[in-house]
Amino acid sequence: xxxxxxxxxxxxxxxxxxxxxxxxxxxxxxxxxxxxxxxxxxxxxxxxxxxxxxxxxxxxxxxxxxxxxxxxxxxxxxxxxxxxxxxxxxxxxxxxxxxxxxxxxxxxxxxxxxxxxxxxxxxxxxxxxxxxxxxxxxxxxxxxxxxxxxxxxxxxxxxxxxxxxxxxxxxxxxxxxxxxxxxxxxxxxxxxxxxxxxxxxxxxxxxxxxxxxxxxxxxxxxxxxxxxxxxxxxxxxxxxxxxxxxxxxxxxxxxxxxxxxxxxxxxxxxxxxxxxxxxxxxxxxxxxxxxxxxxxxxxxxxxxxxxxxxxxxxxxxxxxxxxxxxxxxxxxxxxxxxxxxxxxxxxxxxxxxxxxxxxxxxxxxxxxxxxxxxxxxxxxxxxxxxxxxxxxxxxxxxxxxxxxxxxxxxxxxxxxxxxxxxxxxxxxxx
Amino acid sequence: xxxxxxxxxxxxxxxxxxxxxxxxxxxxxxxxxxxxxxxxxxxxxxxxxxxxxxxxxxxxxxxxxxxxxxxxxxxxxxxxxxxxxxxxxxxxxxxxxxxxxxxxxxxxxxxxxxxxxxxxxxxxxxxxxxxxxxxxxxxxxxxxxxxxxxxxxxxxxxxxxxxxxxxxxxxxxxxxxxxxxxxxxxxxxxxxxxxxxxxxxxxxxxxxxxxxxxxxxxxxxxxxxxxxxxxxxxxxxxxxxxxxxxxxxxxxxxxxxxxxxxxxxxxxxxxxxxxxxxxxxxxxxxxxxxxxxxxxxxxxxxxxxxxxxxxxxxxxxxxxxxxxxxxxxxxxxxxxxxxxxxxxxxxxxxxxxxxxxxxxxxxxxxxxxxxxxxxxxxxxxxxxxxxxxxxxxxxxxxxxxxxxxxxxxxxxxxxxxxxxxxxxxxxxxx
Numbered sequence: 001x002x003x004x005x006x007x008x009x010x011x012x013x014x015x016x017x018x019x020x021x022x023x024x025x026x027x028x029x030x031x032x033x034x035x036x037x038x039x040x041x042x043x044x045x046x047x048x049x050x051x052x053x054x055x056x057x058x059x060x061x062x063x064x065x066x067x068x069x070x071x072x073x074x075x076x077x078x079x080x081x082x083x084x085x086x087x088x089x090x091x092x093x094x095x096x097x098x099x100x101x102x103x104x105x106x107x108x109x110x111x112x113x114x115x116x117x118x119x120x121x122x123x124x125x126x127x128x129x130x131x132x133x134x135x136x137x138x139x140x141x142x143x144x145x146x147x148x149x150x151x152x153x154x155x156x157x158x159x160x161x162x163x164x165x166x167x168x169x170x171x172x173x174x175x176x177x178x179x180x181x182x183x184x185x186x187x188x189x190x191x192x193x194x195x196x197x198x199x200x201x202x203x204x205x206x207x208x209x210x211x212x213x214x215x216x217x218x219x220x221x222x223x224x225x226x227x228x229x230x231x232x233x234x235x236x237x238x239x240x241x242x243x244x245x246x247x248x249x250x251x252x253x254x255x256x257x258x259x260x261x262x263x264x265x266x267x268x269x270x271x272x273x274x275x276x277x278x279x280x281x282x283x284x285x286x287x288x289x290x291x292x293x294x295x296x297x298x299x300x301x302x303x304x305x306x307x308x309x310x311x312x313x314x315x316x317x318x319x320x321x322x323x324x325x326x327x328x329x330x331x332x333x334x335x336x337x338x339x340x341x342x343x344x345x346x347x348x349x350x351x352x353x354x355x356x357x358x359x360x361x362x363x364x365x366x367x368x369x370x371x372x373x374x375x376x377x378x379x380x381x382x383x384x385x386x387x388x389x390x391x392x393x394x395x396x397x398x399x400x401x402x403x404x405x406x407x408x409x410x411x412x413x414x415x416x417x418x419x420x421x422x423x424x425x426x427x428x429x430x
Numbered sequence: 431x432x433x434x435x436x437x438x439x440x441x442x443x444x445x446x447x448x449x450x451x452x453x454x455x456x457x458x459x460x461x462x463x464x465x466x467x468x469x470x471x472x473x474x475x476x477x478x479x480x481x482x483x484x485x486x487x488x489x490x491x492x493x494x495x496x497x498x499x500x501x502x503x504x505x506x507x508x509x510x511x512x513x514x515x516x517x518x519x520x521x522x523x524x525x526x527x528x529x530x531x532x533x534x535x536x537x538x539x540x541x542x543x544x545x546x547x548x549x550x551x552x553x554x555x556x557x558x559x560x561x562x563x564x565x566x567x568x569x570x571x572x573x574x575x576x577x578x579x580x581x582x583x584x585x586x587x588x589x590x591x592x593x594x595x596x597x598x599x600x601x602x603x604x605x606x607x608x609x610x611x612x613x614x615x616x617x618x619x620x621x622x623x624x625x626x627x628x629x630x631x632x633x634x635x636x637x638x639x640x641x642x643x644x645x646x647x648x649x650x651x652x653x654x655x656x657x658x659x660x661x662x663x664x665x666x667x668x669x670x671x672x673x674x675x676x677x678x679x680x681x682x683x684x685x686x687x688x689x690x691x692x693x694x695x696x697x698x699x700x701x702x703x704x705x706x707x708x709x710x711x712x713x714x715x716x717x718x719x720x721x722x723x724x725x726x727x728x729x730x731x732x733x734x735x736x737x738x739x740x741x742x743x744x745x746x747x748x749x750x751x752x753x754x755x756x757x758x759x760x761x762x763x764x765x766x767x768x769x770x771x772x773x774x775x776x777x778x779x780x781x782x783x784x785x786x787x788x789x790x791x792x793x794x795x796x797x798x799x800x801x802x803x804x805x806x807x808x809x810x811x812x813x814x815x816x817x818x819x820x821x822x823x824x825x826x827x828x829x830x831x832x833x834x835x836x837x838x839x840x841x842x843x844x845x846x847x848x849x850x851x852x853x854x855x856x857x858x859x860x
Contacts, residue, residue, distance in 0.1 A: 021649065021651065023475075023479065024466065024470075024649055024651070025464075025470060026649075028458055028463060030458060032458075033455050033458060034455075036453065036454065036455040046453045047453065048480065048481065049452075049453065050478060053477055164831075228456075230456070292726050292730025292731070292735075293723030293724065293725070293726030293730065297722050297723035297724040297726075297727050299722070300723065301722070303796075303798055309746050311743075312744030313742070314744075316730060353754075368733055402731075
């Protein structure tokens with residue numbers, strides 16, 4: 001039985017990721033990010049992260065030291081069925097406790113193997129041992145249960161390594177067990193996801209607002225063509241925290257305007273576009289050249305996207321732009337495939353051929369080679385054909401990095417569609 | 431002066447990344463991957479990685495402990511000019527040595543500021559202090575020199591945090607200084623990238639070969655539908671190392687057979703497919719339903735893919751499968767869209783409509799919803815139409831995870847094409 005009513009007041013956490021594969025040049029621990037995010041939301045700060053190989057002695061030593069420094073120690077991985085999986089043993093040794101077989105865990109594991117119609121190997125029984133005093137954390141997505149134990153030296157959690165097992169366990173099992181041990185406080189976040197502005201321009205725009213405050217804490221993150229502003233406030237009451245997030249968040253929202261595509265921090269641009277299409281009973285079709293199917297792939301990433309995604313055409317050559325989309329050969333000859341008239345003709349063709357409300361199109365020199373003197377590598381035209389024949393095209397130029405160019409063209413084409421749906425940009429009648 | 435002629439023989443390294451920003455939910459240390467890769471290639475193994483916040487006491491303690499365990503300790507970051515940049519102080523304290531001002535470093539720094547036409551701030555002088563006995567590592571890409579010191583307790587390196595400063599410093603400054611301290615040896619790698627087999631089946635297949643050897647070191651890494659076997663051998667001569675890689679690698683290659691799609695460790699599956707298409711002067715077109723453009727996007731990821739990628743169709747609804755691809759409505763009514771006849775009809779249509787040598791197609795219930803009793807969620811048909819009307823279809827079923835299903839279907843369809851091109855599977859005449 002766990003001693004959840006312990007006197008510990010965890011505030012500082014230490015995370016130890018276990019596995020020799022995490023010490024290769026190819027692997028990086030990302031689980032600790034999920035854990036950090038969830039701990040931060042209940043007021044716990046992470047002050048050290050470690051990666052330790054599959055070495056019993058070193059691991060036991062690391063856990064022991066961590067328990068001496070932190071209020072909460074979270075161990076990731078090493079809960080599998082093989083001899084290499086040493087986390088249970090090392091954690092028990094560090095605490096000076098025994099591992100005890102759990103008949104209940106064995107029954108759960110046996111049922112799991114029956115349900116997937118596979119025999120349970122003998123070594124899976126290793127996964128049915130719990131540290132004396134630990135509570136098992138259910139794992140509906142895998143064979144290894146987590147473990148949670150509160151000791152006079154602090155709380156210790158053992159979590160499985162696969163992110164799809166770890167993430168729900170952190171959110172549904174670990175955090176609810178930690179919360180009662182923590183001092184009461186209210187923590188809330190407010191997020192903005194943004195596209196269509198660079199990171200330094202964004203910071204120049206909003207730093208005058210947020211830099212005056214240490215609470216909320218403001219973080220700006222960037223990916224290609226994608227930015228995230230994240231405010232985290234803490235206080236003694238909902239009202240206090242809401243007021244802080246409003247005081248800092250509202251001026252930021254106003255400065256960012258329609259560049260914000262999501263305010264919940266989770267929705268991707270394609271999910272936002274999908275929601276807007278669905279709300280308007282509108283549909284979309286794509287005609288892609290330089291993005292080669294990436295826009296269609298992102299639009300269909302969401303479950304239920306058949307509600308609004310109709311069809312996609314990837315026309316990579318002039319000949320196919322003519323044959324499949326009916327772009328007139330004379331247009332291609334006169335302007336080349338990388339031109340505004342051809343981008344618009346592609347968007348209109350996608351719309352017309354599929355019967356969708358909107359057609360979007362891309363054509364460009366993604367790089368690293370290609371381009372002309374007038375239209376150098378990196379030049380990409382992004383077009384939209386809207387209801388009633390209204391069209392719009394924008395041109396971007398961002399150098400010769402192919403991956404970056406394709407990602408930017410995909411992102412900005414989705415954003416063109418979003419702004420058209422919002423009515424903040426207006427395609428013009430032909 | 432450094433004591434480079436020291437008696438230490440570094441073999442085990444510990445990496446400590448310093449900076450509170452690396453303990454947020456958004457940031458992950460990737461510098462350690464660059465360092466690990468370079469250390470591995472001179473025979474040094476990394477046995478622990480840590481991330482420590484900007485805390486002098488904790489950092490000093492961590493460096494001290496690391497020096498007690500490892501032969502080489504590498505510190506990343508915290509070399510900036512501000513009060514928060516504590517690495518120099520903590521490292522000196524951990525060694526019990528003083529920091530000494532270097533007139534030479536001050537001259538270098540002053541020249542750097544002159545060259546970019548900016549005044550040098552007073553606090554930049556912090557960057558001109560070296561640990562007693564340390565050698566400065568030149569940093570042409572930033573203001574903070576690295577430091578390298580060999581002590582009776584082991585070697586210690588201080589490296590700047592920005593990857594564009596760190597990477598060249600590791601390759602050009604750190605490794606050349608470590609090499610003379612290491613036992614002379616030759617190190618080489620041999621890699622296999624594999625698809626079409628699960629990680630545990632792969633391990634069952636090849637572990638009997640590699641597990642008898644500690645040299646070469648064998649690593650198996652996995653992503654969705656994608657595996658990587660990596661052998662790293664060390665020895666006293668090229669001939670010895672080549673023989674080891676042959677002794678272990680050749681039987682593995684034989685066991686894996688045509689599941690290996692790349693032997694250089696770098697080529698992606700789409701690059702391999704592209705190369706095979708180009709070598710055969712063959713082309714491909716795609717007709718995608720459940721993968722929604724992902725196959726086309728991957729095939730066009732490579733520069734020059736217009737040599738072999740002709741066209742892609744994303745037909746997400748029955749109506750579009752009929753309208754765009756001409757899949758007979760009676761076929762859709764009789765078998766549903768998720769069926770072998772429809773998958774084959776889609777592949778043939780892609781081939782016929784585009785004039786490509788090969789047509790490939792996907793249709794399935796990607797999830798998380800959908801499916802029928804006969805064809806549950808996760809059922810996906812992958813089809814290929816080859817030259818002379820030869821076709822082939824395979825069915826996969828992998829649960830309800832949409833992202834995983836779409837990725838697997840994309841990967842396995844590309845692999846179906848690869849094996850057809852190799853002639854190791856044979857599409858059958860209709």
